[in-house]
Amino acid sequence: MIREFHHISLRDRNSFGVDQQAARLVEFENPDDLRALFAHGVPPRWMVLSGGNNILFTQDYDGLLVTPVARQISLLSEQGDTVRVRAEAGVEWDDLVEWAVERGLWGLENLSLIPGRAGAAPVQNIGAYGAEAADTIRRVEMFCVENGSMLTLDAAHCAFGYRESVFKHTLRGRVIITAIELELSRTPRPRLAYGDVEREVEARGGASLRNIREAICAIRRAKLPDPAVLGNAGSFFKNPVVEASVAGKLLEQYPDMPHYPAPEGRVKLAAGWLIDRAGLKGHREGAVGVHERQALVLVNYGGATGGEVIAFARKVQQTVCDKFGIRIDTEVNLL
Template sequence: MHIEQDVSLLAHNTFGLPAVAHTLVRIGSDADVRRVVDHPTLGRSPKFVLGGGSNVVLTRDIEAVVLKIEVGGLRIVERREDAVIVEAGAGVGWHELVAWTLDQGEPGLENMALIPGTVGAAPVQNIGAYGLEMADRFESLDAVDLVTGRSVTLDRAACRFGYRDSVFKQALAGKSVITRVRLRLPRPWRPVLDYLDLQRRMAETGHSADPALGPVPDARTLFDWVVAIRRAKLPDPAVIGNAGSFFKNPVVTPEQCRDIITRDPHLVHYPMDDGNYKLAAGWLIDACGWKGKSVGAAAVYEKQALVLVNRGGARGAEVMTLARAIQESVYGRFGIRLEPEPVVV
């Protein structure tokens, strides 16, 4: 456990927003978390868990004790006939894990390549992309209770995963620290190719989901496609500050979807297994004319309306002013309330 005082968080959030952690503790193990819990001063203080800072909007300095999660380690736990179980420390970069599994010859995560952030943050948000969610590959995780200091192991049911949601954003918010995550890579491997952008790539390259019609893309090819698609659509946080997709894609009833299509027939929407429809938040925002617009140094990315960016020197208040203006605009036109994905502090 390493304790630091008055630490700038500018380099610890991908939006590049200014804020200071009055106390920051670097966590490298379960034991470090227990040391914080048992500490005479830190143990009684509020806690704020920080991974890669890719899903947070900092609007002020942090009075709570910031737990900077840096637990490392990558390993294959078990190879079974039906699956391979891999484990990663919570401080490992998510994309690093995806690339590592492929290097080990163990596919299954390639659709989620290049998602920013750490492995420990992935279950909190139930991250997902290109037809796959982390919950689809989840096995279990280890966490430490911030009140008792006890280590617990949670399975998928206990995590209560939902669309960009989990028990860690609900009942366990601020009450535990994830230290390790285990993922289940199914065998035999089957490519997930339902997403429109991937289908376009197959058409362009002569690949097919049906081996009778053309070669089926392997996992490394899918990985390369996803990386290329994301880089073409989304800004690199190392170049321009952002937190990825800023709003969740709203879910509506069939009646709501039909009502909007009556007025806006080009609405981008996707049927869900439960009969409802997921709407493309980026399309809603773009339809309201927000692409490229700004509030101070905070702006809507000109290539993807779902992403808000820091043009340089933006503050968290500017980002949230822009976000609220977008929410009001979308609600005024479509009657849909957009919900931010990042945690606002």
């Protein structure tokens, strides 16, 4: 069933808490709702607004926002230790992780407590603590706005990369994700090598699914602000990936610089470390600042506009570039 709103405030629909308005917002449950919505043509400006956790509105939105609200999780099949699961686009991502952990299904536990909904996970290819959504997503169900048909895209054709997918590029503005299918496992496959995960897990008694989930949640809560208390969109910047020669020169000057292998012989650097070393961790200007415990996160201390947030972000980017010669790109979608 469709629910439609006009001239609606988006303050409670984006995690930055920016008080912009949308000319029109529609909540949908199923493909039939979408067919009815687009039956008379596609509006000149529209986009999907899921949980609003990876977006910064810098002005009012004068088009149509489409929001998924269906939240069913179902077990599709089980063969050996492999389990196929389907989650509708409106499912809260962390609810899906908890659902899997409760049933002894491995694969999502390192992605605990990431805000947002299941339908947005493949778009950004969300990731944390050595895991990505692409590790488990096998198919994406989507509605084609151009002809009203339902399509299914296998993971091999989703062009998943570091915070990348085909949904951010060639399929952007053409499809609406309605559900995702995941492949999980009953065989324990702990991934503990990233950051403080192993230490936190061992402190809880070892590498069980529940212990890993609780460890990840504890780490995230200790480092990241709660959007319900302090407006933010999680990691505002991507970790930059540079040529090995560039990383080598920086390591000569900063031997303690975190660095990780990346595809094609390149090296991924830690944007948070770069921001911190540039002297910006905890730095604040007016109602906007870099979070005091996690330099990747920009926060709205209350009343900041989207324009003020992005102006502050540009200063952070320029400061890092001036010090290290490295450009850090935004992970958050800017409107």
